[in-house]
Amino acid sequence: xxxxxxxxxxxxxxxxxxxxxxxxxxxxxxxxxxxxxxxxxxxxxxxxxxxxxxxxxxxxxxxxxxxxxxxxxxxxxxxxxxxxxxxxxxxxxxxxxxxxxxxxxxxxxxxxxxxxxxxxxxxxxxxxxxxxxxxxxxxxxxxxxxxxxxxxxxxxxxxxxxxxxxxxxxxxxxxxxxxxxxxxxxxxxxxxxxxxxxxxxxxxxxxxxxxxxxxxxxxxxxxxxxxxxxxxxxxxxxxxxxxxxxxxxxxxxxxxxxxxxxxxxxxxxxxxxxxxxxxxxxxxxxxxxxxxxxxxxxxxxxxxxxxxxxxxxxxxxxxxxxxxxxxxxxxxxxxxxxxxxxxxxxxxxxxxxxxxxxxxxxxxxxxxxxxxxxxxxxxxxxxxxxxxxxxxxxxxxxxxxxxxxxxxxxxxxxxxxxxxxxxxxxxxxxxxxxxxxxxxxxx
Amino acid sequence: xxxxxxxxxxxxxxxxxxxxxxxxxxxxxxxxxxxxxxxxxxxxxxxxxxxxxxxxxxxxxxxxxxxxxxxxxxxxxxxxxxxxxxxxxxxxxxxxxxxxxxxxxxxxxxxxxxxxxxxxxxxxxxxxxxxxxxxxxxxxxxx
Numbered sequence: 001x002x003x004x005x006x007x008x009x010x011x012x013x014x015x016x017x018x019x020x021x022x023x024x025x026x027x028x029x030x031x032x033x034x035x036x037x038x039x040x041x042x043x044x045x046x047x048x049x050x051x052x053x054x055x056x057x058x059x060x061x062x063x064x065x066x067x068x069x070x071x072x073x074x075x076x077x078x079x080x081x082x083x084x085x086x087x088x089x090x091x092x093x094x095x096x097x098x099x100x101x102x103x104x105x106x107x108x109x110x111x112x113x114x115x116x117x118x119x120x121x122x123x124x125x126x127x128x129x130x131x132x133x134x135x136x137x138x139x140x141x142x143x144x145x146x147x148x149x150x151x152x153x154x155x156x157x158x159x160x161x162x163x164x165x166x167x168x169x170x171x172x173x174x175x176x177x178x179x180x181x182x183x184x185x186x187x188x189x190x191x192x193x194x195x196x197x198x199x200x201x202x203x204x205x206x207x208x209x210x211x212x213x214x215x216x217x218x219x220x221x222x223x224x225x226x227x228x229x230x231x232x233x234x235x236x237x238x239x240x241x242x243x244x245x246x247x248x249x250x251x252x253x254x255x256x257x258x259x260x261x262x263x264x265x266x267x268x269x270x271x272x273x274x275x276x277x278x279x280x281x282x283x284x285x286x287x288x289x290x291x292x293x294x295x296x297x298x299x300x301x302x303x304x305x306x307x308x309x310x311x312x313x314x315x316x317x318x319x320x321x322x323x324x325x326x327x328x329x330x331x332x333x334x335x336x337x338x339x340x341x342x343x344x345x346x347x348x349x350x351x352x353x354x355x356x357x358x359x360x361x362x363x364x365x366x367x368x369x370x371x372x373x374x375x376x377x378x379x380x381x382x383x384x385x386x387x388x389x390x391x392x393x394x395x396x397x398x399x400x401x402x403x404x405x406x407x408x409x410x411x412x413x414x415x416x417x418x419x420x421x422x423x424x425x426x427x428x429x430x431x432x433x434x435x436x437x438x439x440x441x442x443x
Numbered sequence: 444x445x446x447x448x449x450x451x452x453x454x455x456x457x458x459x460x461x462x463x464x465x466x467x468x469x470x471x472x473x474x475x476x477x478x479x480x481x482x483x484x485x486x487x488x489x490x491x492x493x494x495x496x497x498x499x500x501x502x503x504x505x506x507x508x509x510x511x512x513x514x515x516x517x518x519x520x521x522x523x524x525x526x527x528x529x530x531x532x533x534x535x536x537x538x539x540x541x542x543x544x545x546x547x548x549x550x551x552x553x554x555x556x557x558x559x560x561x562x563x564x565x566x567x568x569x570x571x572x573x574x575x576x577x578x579x580x581x582x583x584x585x586x
Contacts, residue, residue, distance in 0.1 A: 280470050358480065
């Protein structure tokens with residue numbers, strides 16, 4: 001786990017230790033130490049919640065920059081469908097596709113096209129007798145990582161078919177090689193334009209198994225601003241058209257993937273807290289009558305990713321109008337079976353967080369201490385100590401990562417008692433700026 | 444022989460009004476057991492047995508209390524309520540038998556699998572019940 005490469009990171013000089021991110025992190029991965037946020041790499045699932053809420057923009061998503069396409073003789077852009085909904089007054093998706101070529105990409109392969117294939121493959125997969133239901137979508141890497149760290153018995157529910165972005169990358173590379181036989185594998189750069197940091201981590205950690213088909217990952221945000229310039233220059237010229245349909249573009253928002261199964265026995269949820277509740281219920285019961293579960297860590301679905309520009313619901317509205325004149329699902333699989341290379345070679349494995357101690361007796365002793373420390377804490381989860389909850393603080397104390405005097409509530413009580421004992425009322429008066437004013441007024 | 448360590452205890456009040464938070468105590472206990480480094484199989488047994496018990500207390504008894512103790516040999520779950528009591532335990536243990544009201548069934552609960560599942564996932568289960576006074580279910584899961 002120590003070698004896991006995260007996309008979400010902190011620019012320490014911008015951080016003021018304000019505790020906003022602390023309270024919003026779904027895995028309690030953040031602590032404030034010496035006035036700055038610190039992210040625990042073992043616990044972080046790259047959901048990007050902290051990036052979205054940071055008032056000082058101190059959290060960032062690491063990704064590649066547009067100039068990376070110069071590293072390849074032939075580069076192919078893989079735009080996520082969420083990109084299409086970012087723009088004001090966009091007459092058609094074709095203009096964005098042409099804009100990507102104008103930015104220097106040699107070709108564009110829409111992830112939405114591959115999404116339509118995945119929808120078709122999922123329908124086939126659900127018909128199999130040997131499948132453990134409900135099948136959980138493999139598209140959101142934050143959810144897959146959440147399951148791998150917390151739900152050992154749900155790992156095998158995750159659909160083993162590769163997410164659209166991997167299939168798009170595979171097909172884009174095949175297409176490039178077919179159209180340009182002179183190119184070697186190293187000459188071709190497959191560049192994904194991602195709405196979220198989780199997909200960056202997914203690619204950089206090679207989750208897709210033996211072979212990673214994606215060479216670089218850009219943010220929707222960077223590409224959006226670059227596109228604004230090039231698209232303006234060619235505003236009045238006719239543009240290309242999209243190869244995707246309603247189904248593929250629908251994947252950008254919650255329910256799009258599930259609805260494309262043409263089977264009402266599905267559950268689609270978004271927002272990491274809602275997703276955790278669904279997973280908890282599924283972990284204890286079997287959610288009868290549900291064949292497929294689509295979970296999106298971000299509110300609204302991929303359009304809510306931390307590397308997008310526009311509000312997720314505004315994006316959704318724009319996508320609705322962009323796709324209304326498109327065919328339902330123009331991309332169809334070449335075969336009535338699922339090709340072997342579209343299966344994930346590596347299934348999701350259970351990788352739990354570390355226990356308190358490798359030694360059971362020691363872990364028991366520590367747990368007892370944690371409960372005892374907890375009794376002394378105010379239980380208001382204020383976060384001032386640098387831990388998200390009093391319970392997390394108690395754990396940190398017992399693990400030796402912090403000290404009990406970081407609890408500002410308990411320290412204030414101690415301080416008051418100390419002053420009372422010494423009858424130093426004047427110190428308390430000095431803390432009250434109003435009492436000082438009154439004195440000044442009298443003079 | 445090594446002295447048995449002092450058991451760790453967790454106490455929860457299970458709110459009877461709130462269906463959406465039923466199972467909350469089992470989520471916390473699951474996290475605690477994971478921190479102790481117990482196997483996923485053991486944690487699953489505790490989690491399901493507790494979850495079913497919590498739901499039962501919400502459906503039938505307007506809530507109650509859950510007390511869990513962990514020592515180096517076993518995990519003991521005591522679920523106590525001041526509900527109506529169980530008139531016929533034999534009948535209540537039958538799979539599919541339920542006295543849950545229609546409004547609860549429409550929420551997806553009341554399938555008559557609560558007590559049978561609690562028995563299935565625990566190594567030992569004991570029910571003490573008195574009509575009009577309440578029910579206490581004690582479950583043990585050996586480590």
